[in-house]
Amino acid sequence: MTDMNVGLRNLHGLLSKLGEVREELARGPRQVKAREALMQKAEAELASKREALKQAKASADRKALDLKTNEGKIAGLRAKLNAASSNKEFDIIKGQIEADTVANSVLEDEILEALETVDRMQIAVGEAEQQVTQTREERDKRAKEVAAAEAGLKSQISELEVKVKDAEKILSGDAAANYRRLVDAYGADALAAVDGTICTNCYVAITPQMRVGLNSGKVIFCNCSRLLFVPEGK
Numbered sequence: 455m456t457d458m459n460v461g462l463r464n465l466h467g468l469l470s471k472l473g474e475v476r477e478e479l480a481r482g483p484r485q486v487k488a489r490e491a492l493m494q495k496a497e498a499e500l501a502s503k504r505e506a507l508k509q510a511k512a513s514a515d516r517k518a519l520d521l522k523t524n525e526g527k528i529a530g531l532r533a534k535l536n537a538a539s540s541n542k543e544f545d546i547i548k549g550q551i552e553a554d555t556v557a558n559s560v561l562e563d564e565i566l567e568a569l570e571t572v573d574r575m576q577i578a579v580g581e582a583e584q585q586v587t588q589t590r591e592e593r594d595k596r597a598k599e600v601a602a603a604e605a606g607l608k609s610q611i612s613e614l615e616v617k618v619k620d621a622e623k624i625l626s627g628d629a630a631a632n633y634r635r636l637v638d639a640y641g642a643d644a645l646a647a648v649d650g651t652i653c654t655n656c657y658v659a660i661t662p663q664m665r666v667g668l669n670s671g672k673v674i675f676c677n678c679s680r681l682l683f684v685p686e687g688k
């Protein structure tokens with residue numbers, strides 16, 4: 455294997471590693487952001503459950519107040535009943551009392567139901583609170599991990615950038631300028647390995663002359679533009 459090929463293979467390896475570390479550095483904040491979004495969703499859910507609980511409580515309170523008002527009304531009617539001056543008046547008041555008593559019995563059922571709803575919503579609020587706590591902890595944990603890894607990743611990137619710069623020295627002239635354009639656009643994919651005679655970027659066979667050129671250490675660009683190199687053992 456020629457020095458050129460060893461050099462290009464080395465350059466490709468360094469660029470790949472640099473790409474991975476850069477991606478890892480970029481991935482951290484994205485993951486924190488995603489967890490932040492989950493936390494905000496849980497917070498919105500909690501707010502809506504709390505509001506529903508508030509409404510359910512108000513509804514139960516309203517019904518309890520209605521019941522009390524009706525009970526007062528019935529007590530008033532009972533007093534009137536005793537003071538009724540005629541059978542007709544007595545029957546009318548008695549009928550009102552019966553109707554109000556039925557209404558109150560319906561109200562009592564509704565109050566029980568409303569209180570059950572309040573209990574259920576209380577549980578739902580508790581669960582939503584747990585969800586908020588959990589998502590917040592996950593966000594904080596990831597944010598801490600990302601912050602802790604940042605300096606290390608940045609220094610790895612600096613070291614790799616120095617090594618890449620050094621490895622790039624095997625290229626000169628037009629080839630170097632061509633490579634620069636490619637690496638700016640594609641990163642490590644600026645270089646493509648040749649599998650036998652097939653470019654692993656475009657999957658088209660290179661010409662026998664190109665393969666001979668590669669074997670003899672020439673700088674060869676594929677028709678798909680990529681800088682070709684021969685991987686280990688090929």
Ligand SMILES: [Zn+2]
Pocket residue numbers: 646653654655656657658676677678679680
């Ligand atoms: Zn190609």
